[in-house]
Amino acid sequence: MHETPSDGLITTKEELEHHLSLTEEELAFDYHTTQVLPLRIPSNFLDLIDTNNPQDPIRRQVVPTSAELFSHPQEDLDPLAEVSHSVTQRLIHRYQSRVAFLTTDICPIHCRHCFRRRFTGTFQGPATDEQIEEASAYVAEHPEVKEILFTGGDVLTLSDARLKQMIAAFRSKRKDLVIRLCTRMPASYPMRITKALITMLGEFSTAPFYLMTQFNHPRELTEQAIKAVSLFVNAGIPAMNQTVLLKGVNDSVDVLETLCNQLVFNRIKPYYLFQGDLVSGTSHFRVPLQTGLALEQELRRRLSGLAMPLYAIDLPEGGGKVPLNQGYLTEQSGCGVWTFRTVEGELRSYPDPEV
């Protein structure tokens, strides 16, 4: 049974050099620092890299560069103020109807753009029994919480037995609690997703699960990744994808169009396209907002409503998510007539009903 990729896991510069000829910027990363997310690439993901292209979009997501060692003055390790919104050691309550539970800090892969690098890969390990008990007791006392995000780290690095125990702790107190499994495992290590896992989830059918994936580039949608997601969807667990808009990875309308269409074709709803957060050491990944808005506008013209993700920004200092678009409502006249711009740039009027 594969739970985490212990074989073929690349964690040192020397191992990486066996596979790739490193660029100057990649060599200049401090591979021994404990201040920055350590190197961690499963070999199956490494195999997706085009070794002849130093700017390969898969490579950019996992091979660190010296750019990560510098932080912009406005960047922060916790730009979404998760620490100040934590109500127990591992539970974040930022929005009224949902909470995020940090199930573990462990991931099979370390994405260089990770927004939770204050926690990911910090060797804290899976949530303890006490932390689970404390968080589930909080949720039991807060009926306004309708959904919980099992996040981290990557929740699917937990063994089936540990995950079962965690789900049981929450669902025994709140049978109606919707659980979102937030995981990059289908992209990073799809072998982890087994029939046994899906069967175990099926034992908790009093409320739905949702699978929240992160595919950032069409090449991540491998045959194995698609099969892994299918196991969930075939079992009645809907799949939703959150893409991070990343410079040099997917800041191209053609790449995003292909990604979104392939996601829909494989029964994964493109849910969010996230503007990069102001996380320390990630400025080289951020796309200017004006570029992001132009991409959103062109995607809206090309994609169906089903294939169109919501472009959104998580505002600094815990301001929460807000949608981003150019704005299609241009004016409201005094006589109750609204003027809109179409996606092709033409104007149309819409009168309010007379009251």
Ligand code: SF4
């Ligand atoms: S899988 Fe998610 S939590 Fe883990 S490093 Fe990547 S973005 Fe961060």
